[in-house]
Amino acid sequence: MPMNSNATLSIIYPSVDNVMKGYFGPESGGCLPYSKAANEKQRWLQEYLHQWKADSYGRTRAMPHIKSYCRVSPCLSKLAYFLLTSANISKSAWGGPFAKDMGVYVRSCEVGVMFLPKYFDEEYLEIKNTLNRKNKQLFPFMYDLPLVPYGKSDYPWCN
Structure with a gap:
């Protein structure tokens, strides 16, 4: 991102809490192929992560693969x-x-x-x-x- 940019980067990715509250509990995360090993190498990514939330469409408990x-x-x-x-x-x-x-x-x-x-x-x-x-x-x-x-x-x- 250019140094003078006001743009921000936000990444929506379900948290452990999002998945555990999903329709199928831990199985809700089956379509989310992010490995612990990859996450450990990318700890900097954490500051950009945001919860999966789609209450206005009644889909918060349905984990995305989009x-x-x-x-x-x-x-x-x-x-x-x-x-x-x-x-x-x-x-x-x-x-x-x-x-x-x-x-x-x-x-x-x-x-x-x-x-x-x-x-x-x-x-x-x-x-x-x-x-x-x-x-x-x-x-x-x-x-x-x-x-x-x-x-x-x-x-x-x-x-």
């Missing part, structure tokens, strides 16, 4: 873009340096759909009705805003 990337406005009502994809945050999905020629090596092909407002003749994708545009079509957003950061005692679900 990968999405978006830029949400400071007022939490608009999106600059939305990417729905199979690509998780891994070297396999996004690539890493190849040892011999320092080229990029991507182990798996991922697919996704990028939603850009310009293709809907809009300036932004609206996710919450604002006072001046109550009749506008809302983009189907799947989790609650504002995000809830992990507390000091929270730990990501690991298999």
Whole structure:
């Protein structure tokens, strides 16, 4: 991120508490392939993690296997873009340096759909009705805003 950027990085990933309160208890975490070994190498990631919460859609207890990337406005009502994809945050999905020629090596092909407002003749994708545009079509957003950061005692679900 550029040093002068006001943008923040937030990652939604179910905590142990989220999974244990899921519909199937510990089995709810079966679709979450994050290993303890990987987590131990990435302790810095903890400060960016946020709880899985989708109360407004009645889905908080259903653990997600969705990968999405978006830029949400400071007022939490608009999106600059939305990417729905199979690509998780891994070297396999996004690539890493190849040892011999320092080229990029991507182990798996991922697919996704990028939603850009310009293709809907809009300036932004609206996710919450604002006072001046109550009749506008809302983009189907799947989790609650504002995000809830992990507390000091929270730990990501690991298999």
